[in-house]
Amino acid sequence: MHDSDSLFPYAHAIAARRGDTLQRLFTMFPRGWPGAGLLLIRLAAAVPLLIGATSKLFGTPQNGLHAEYIEIGVGSLLVAGLWTPVAGALQAVIEVWLGFSGEGGTGVHFLLAALGVSLVMLGPGGRSVDALLFGRKRIDIRGR
16 A cells, blocks of 8 residues: 555545546646737736846846846746746735835736736646646556
8 A cells, every 4th residue: 555545545536536637736738828818927927027127127226135136037937937836926925025115006016916826826828838848747547
């Protein structure tokens, strides 16, 4: 008996009822119009991060945190669709931080934070590096 059998004794029966396939619960990789929509959401979340960070980077003296570099990194990950759930969560944290810091445009920051959270929940879509690396996989669970 495997360790997973003792932890989840009914997992095989549940999987058998669902057609012996399991899908990743965290992200999806749709193609076509839904994939294009997720690409648009990724771009809408990343472009303001990139524009804001580069304008701060070249316009003001450096601070000790180098937050601009983090913002550029997160925006680049979102554009590429690499590590999208992690990048979306970081983007949401950055935007909530900026929203409460009083830099102005509070509503926009919270809207961008909501986009980041939605990317965490929905995933990168079919037009992303994540889809190339991890893609949809089919797992068949055979009976004993």
